[in-house]
Amino acid sequence: QVQDVESGGDFVQAGGSLRLSCVASAHTFSSYAMGWFRQAPGKEREFVAAIRRTGDGSYFKYYADSVKGRYTISRDNAESTVFLQMNSLKPEDTAVYYCALGTPGPAFSLKSGYDYWGHGTQVTVVS
Secondary structure, eight states: OOEEEOOOOOOTTEEEEEEEEEEEOOGGGGGSSEEEEOOTOOOOOOOEEEEEEEEESEEEEEEOTTTTTEEEEEEEETTEEEEEEEOOOOOOGOOOEEEEOOOTTTTTTTTTEEEEEEEOEEEEEEE
């Protein structure tokens, strides 16, 4: 049974920064893609960022247009942890943020590409 546990959500002023963490209990963590999604009240859960290993063993990072240049996804395979550094936060970034683990392949931005989800961590950005 794989479990993902997120942390780091908080209240923050617009323009501020937060760093989210997600620890996964998967035995072969390094081989899995990790994604971050978010869900604002009354909205669908949407893709934020993903990091996955390609055929040559390197990791590629992907971002939603709305966060590109402000957010950075990274991972520490030794600690089975994925991070989401969020800078220049805006009120519209307010949402519950979820990490997800799976093998989505090219479908890294789709919820259906991930098998295991955390319970989420609340990020609230106030102006």
